[in-house]
Amino acid sequence: MALKHKRILLKISGEVLMGEQAFGIDLGTVGRVADEVIAAKAAGAELALVIGGGNIFRGMAGAAKGMDRVSADHMGIMATVMNALAMQGVLSSKGVDARVLSAIAMPTVCETYSAAKGIHHMQKGRVVICAGGTGLPFFTTDTGAALRAAELKCNALLKGTSVDGVYSADPKKDSSAKHFAHITFDDVLARNLKIMDAAAIALARDNGVPVVVFSIREAGNVARVLNGEGRFTTISKD
Numbered sequence: 057m058a059l060k061h062k063r064i065l066l067k068i069s070g071e072v073l074m075g076e077q078a079f080g081i082d083l084g085t086v087g088r089v090a091d092e093v094i095a096a097k098a099a100g101a102e103l104a105l106v107i108g109g110g111n112i113f114r115g116m117a118g119a120a121k122g123m124d125r126v127s128a129d130h131m132g133i134m135a136t137v138m139n140a141l142a143m144q145g146v147l148s149s150k151g152v153d154a155r156v157l158s159a160i161a162m163p164t165v166c167e168t169y170s171a172a173k174g175i176h177h178m179q180k181g182r183v184v185i186c187a188g189g190t191g192l193p194f195f196t197t198d199t200g201a202a203l204r205a206a207e208l209k210c211n212a213l214l215k216g217t218s219v220d221g222v223y224s225a226d227p228k229k230d231s232s233a234k235h236f237a238h239i240t241f242d243d244v245l246a247r248n249l250k251i252m253d254a255a256a257i258a259l260a261r262d263n264g265v266p267v268v269v270f271s272i273r274e275a276g277n278v279a280r281v282l283n284g285e286g287r288f289t290t291i292s293k294d
């Protein structure tokens with residue numbers, strides 16, 4: 057079957073990698089997410105990943121405790137590199153060639169990001185892991201994901217979360233919350249739905265990158281969503 061989305065950017069929040077832990081990286085969970093990536097690749101997709109850093113450090117938390125926001129965000133950015141290296145290590149132990157491309161230069165650790173390199177690696181069948189978000193403080197990895205999806209000419213940005221899509225209210229708190237199969241970017245912004253920050257939504261909207269929100273907790277879901285199957289929400293221009 058032809059894939060609904062051929063080249064995708066998969067965004068995973070750092071918290072997903074904690075598994076049942078309260079902090080840090082649970083390698084078993086990284087392995088489970090890696091299996092999702094492998095299944096999507098086997099289905100024929102070209103994949104770029106953006107992984108957050110919230111399981112290790114968030115700049116806002118540091119700033120709230122009196123740290124300079126720029127330094128705190130740099131720590132968050134480095135946390136995303138640690139997660140990217142964990143994912144690369146696990147993918148390679150499973151026989152998958154993956155390359156970390158970092159937005160901040162760390163030449164002895166990994167390659168420095170460029171769109172041309174990212175596209176080249178994907179065309180060679182490698183999984184690209186875009187680390188460091190945008191490389192700039194005051195941004196998030198969601199915005200980094202929207203940016204990389206546009207730069208790498210991805211057909212969709214898949215945002216793996218703990219719920220199976222976008223709801224009218226928080227489904228964990230409000231049992232009457234309605235699940236949307238489809239919603240527009242403008243509606244997401246107007247209703248102030250907290251799926252991604254407004255900068256990320258605007259960037260995806262302005263560059264015509266549809267965002268698909270789905271549950272990463274269900275095994276096999278990435279490949280399912282790629283085939284347009286299962287339960288998810290598509291956010292698009294209209």
Ligand code: UDP
Pocket residue numbers: 068069070071107108109110111113114115116128129130131132133134135136188189190191192193194195196197198200
């Ligand atoms: N961050 C940043 N610029 C970016 C991306 C990330 O400064 O372009 C920092 C920021 O401090 C953020 C942290 O890295 O809190 C971790 O990223 P994020 O909160 O997006 O991770 P997630 O919530 O997806 O785990």
